[in-house]
Amino acid sequence: MNTRNPSEEIAIQVEGLVKRFGEQTAVDHVDLAVPAGSVFGLLGPNGAGKTTIVRMLSTLLRPDGGTARVAGLDVVGHAQAVRRVIGLTGQFAAVDEALSGYENVYMIGRLLDMPRKEARQRAEELLAVFGLEQDARKIAKQYSGGMRRRLDLAASLVGRPRVLFLDEPTTGLDPARRNDLWDIVRDLADGGTTVLLTTQYMEEAEALAQDIAVMDHGHFIARGTADELKVRIAGRSIRLRPVVAAELSALREVLMDVLGAADEVAPGTVGGPVSEDAQVARLLQSIAAQGIAIADISTVTASLDEVFLTLTEKKGGVSEKTSVPEPTHDDDSSALEAAR
Amino acid sequence: MTAITSTLAPSNLSSRTGLRDTLRHTGALIRRNLLSTKATPEELLDVTFFPIIMTVMFTYVFGGGLKSSTGGDYIEYLIPGIFVQMLSFGSIGVGIKLNSDFDKGLMDRFRSLPIARVSVLSAHLVSSVLRLLLASLITFTVATCLGFRVHTNVFEFFGGIALLLALGFGVSWLSVYVGTVVRSPQAVQGVLNIALFPLMFCSSIFTSVSTMPGWLQAFAKVNPLTTAADSARALMVGGQFTAGHDVWITLAWAAGMSIVFAPLALRAYNRHI
Ligand SMILES: Nc1ncnc2c1ncn2[C@@H]1O[C@H](COP(=O)(O)OP(=O)(O)OP(=O)(O)O)[C@@H](O)[C@H]1O
Numbered sequence: 035m036n037t038r039n040p041s042e043e044i045a046i047q048v049e050g051l052v053k054r055f056g057e058q059t060a061v062d063h064v065d066l067a068v069p070a071g072s073v074f075g076l077l078g079p080n081g082a083g084k085t086t087i088v089r090m091l092s093t094l095l096r097p098d099g100g101t102a103r104v105a106g107l108d109v110v111g112h113a114q115a116v117r118r119v120i121g122l123t124g125q126f127a128a129v130d131e132a133l134s135g136y137e138n139v140y141m142i143g144r145l146l147d148m149p150r151k152e153a154r155q156r157a158e159e160l161l162a163v164f165g166l167e168q169d170a171r172k173i174a175k176q177y178s179g180g181m182r183r184r185l186d187l188a189a190s191l192v193g194r195p196r197v198l199f200l201d202e203p204t205t206g207l208d209p210a211r212r213n214d215l216w217d218i219v220r221d222l223a224d225g226g227t228t229v230l231l232t233t234q235y236m237e238e239a240e241a242l243a244q245d246i247a248v249m250d251h252g253h254f255i256a257r258g259t260a261d262e263l264k265v266r267i268a269g270r271s272i273r274l275r276p277v278v279a280a281e282l283s284a285l286r287e288v289l290m291d292v293l294g295a296a297d298e299v300a301p302g303t304v305g306g307p308v309s310e311d312a313q314v315a316r317l318l319q320s321i322a323a324q325g326i327a328i329a330d331i332s333t334v335t336a337s338l339d340e341v342f343l344t345l346t347e348k349k350g351g352v353s354e355k356t357s358v359p360e361p362t363h364d365d366d367s368s369a370l371e372a373a374r
Numbered sequence: 375m376t377a378i379t380s381t382l383a384p385s386n387l388s389s390r391t392g393l394r395d396t397l398r399h400t401g402a403l404i405r406r407n408l409l410s411t412k413a414t415p416e417e418l419l420d421v422t423f424f425p426i427i428m429t430v431m432f433t434y435v436f437g438g439g440l441k442s443s444t445g446g447d448y449i450e451y452l453i454p455g456i457f458v459q460m461l462s463f464g465s466i467g468v469g470i471k472l473n474s475d476f477d478k479g480l481m482d483r484f485r486s487l488p489i490a491r492v493s494v495l496s497a498h499l500v501s502s503v504l505r506l507l508l509a510s511l512i513t514f515t516v517a518t519c520l521g522f523r524v525h526t527n528v529f530e531f532f533g534g535i536a537l538l539l540a541l542g543f544g545v546s547w548l549s550v551y552v553g554t555v556v557r558s559p560q561a562v563q564g565v566l567n568i569a570l571f572p573l574m575f576c577s578s579i580f581t582s583v584s585t586m587p588g589w590l591q592a593f594a595k596v597n598p599l600t601t602a603a604d605s606a607r608a609l610m611v612g613g614q615f616t617a618g619h620d621v622w623i624t625l626a627w628a629a630g631m632s633i634v635f636a637p638l639a640l641r642a643y644n645r646h647i
């Protein structure tokens with residue numbers, strides 16, 4: 035990797051950040067610190083406030099309260115200086131449709147004060163990185179959605195930004211392109227670039243981000259690494275199958291006793307939530323004392339999807355089970371299937 | 375951690391962009407606009423095809439009837455008016471372009487770059503003038519084919535074009551203002567058409583003001599498109615057409631529109647998110 039000490043340098047520092055749109059508070063006192071060279075993942079359902087945070091950090095929107103510093107610079111007081119170190123890929127591709135892919139990227143190079151030759155080389159280099167060299171001279175109007183997306187990503191990297199904001203960068207990319215982008219993000223982070231990305235895909239946050247925040251209704255409702263979130267929020271559960279089916283109800287009683295909850299999770303199998311490690315040992319002792327023979331035992335850690343749904347159901351307005359949208363992850367995998 | 379000690383901060387902490395840099399950025403954005411016009415030349419239709427249609431229609435369809443009121447060769451009366459119509463309506467384009475930059479999110483991309491915000495606007499204004507000059511050339515060529523002849527000298531002719539461009543510049547600020555405050559490119563077109571169509575028909579562009587009813591004449595005489603058309607006739611055709619104070623009144627209109635709408639437009643533009 036490299037020699038920087040991530041704990042010393044904070045690339046993005048946010049304190050008490052607030053943004054209101056009329057009556058609505060889209061971002062409500064958010065605190066955040068992202069160490070240089072790390073990837074921070076911002077998760078949340080539609081309307082959570084992710085884009086609003088990205089737009090404030092990239093100097094496009096003025097915060098109504100709190101402070102935000104990028105590379106040590108205040109996003110309001112030093113907006114122009116902040117723009118010299120950031121790259122932004124917004125939620126919706128911002129490309130000039132009447133220009134070719136090449137001209138779009140070349141223009142950004144020129145606007146970043148590169149000499150013509152350098153801008154030309156950088157454009158060709160980035161178009162190749164994003165697999166667009168074949169279509170570089172085609173006007174962007176003729177690009178597919180995913181190609182536009184990649185062109186937009188290429189444009190945001192022209193200036194070799196030290197801090198990169200990616201708002202749902204993989205939306206609309208096919209699985210191969212998505213993996214490519216993940217590799218690019220990892221490479222950038224290895225090279226010292228700090229990345230803040232928003233995503234709907236738990237899988238993506240898990241694959242890329244060291245640190246994840248789940249937000250809803252303008253608040254951060256959970257923070258931590260993917261593993262921490264899985265265990266801490268949705269918890270683990272234990273599943274047991276007795277040898278003799280008739281002992282199922284007795285086993286269920288034991289689980290109720292020790293874990294406080296139990297359910298028949300599959301035919302002939304009962305399960306319950308584990309909130310502390312000591313519970314597992316106590317449970318096994320009680321089962322032995324009752325003399326119940328166990329055929330199968332397993333512990334399950336929640337997927338991030340479950341974490342996400344648990345959190346946004348509990349704290350959010352979506353309390354009705356029926357109104358909970360399909361997990362994004364599932365949507366995604368079916369989309370992937372379709373793309374194959 | 376303070377702003378200045380961060381190793382991530384750029385070497386240049388200035389919040390301003392130098393004039394030379396801004397000119398270069400504007401150049402890069404003008405190039406973008408011209409490439410865009412090259413890729414979609416149909417954008418030029420309203421400043422090329424539309425004036426030609428109007429010319430042909432008014433010369434051959436209504437021309438016979440209108441001739442009696444204007445005297446002489448109708449095409450010599452009409453063409454300077456067509457230039458007025460083209461250069462005022464053509465200025466709607468700048469507002470549409472600006473609005474679609476906001477609409478399509480391109481302005482977000484530009485605003486996330488360390489460039490002066492005004493460079494996007496000035497590039498659109500310059501590109502608009504370049505488009506209108508090209509359109510003037512096309513209109514002039516077609517007019518010549520239809521029998522239009524300039525009887526004044528080169529200076530007067532180009533003085534006429536410059537005067538109309540000055541008026542177009544005033545209209546451009548109105549267009550920028552509208553382009554910044556309304557929500558869609560179509561709405562820019564709609565609002566400015568509503569403002570300009572009555573001005574166009576209640577003017578001396580197609581027929582002499584003296585044929586209109588008295589109450590309308592009062593309006594038509596102060597209408598900037600009338601004074602612009604009368605000035606253009608005097609400067610491009612000469613002969614029976616004389617300018618009088620029309621040139622100065624037109625210049626005053628052009629300056630007045632810029633003075634009123636430029637600050638409004640700049641304010642709206644700088645506040646727009
Ligand atoms: N310009 C605006 N004017 C008014 N309300 C806005 C504006 N932008 C965002 N909002 C509101 O702020 C809230 C947060 O929006 P935001 O775009 O940040 O959500 P998000 O987390 O990015 O959602 P998504 O996943 O759908 O992109 C939403 O309720 C939205 O309606």
Ligand SMILES: [Mg+2]
Pocket residue numbers: 084085086125201
């Ligand atoms: Mg969003």
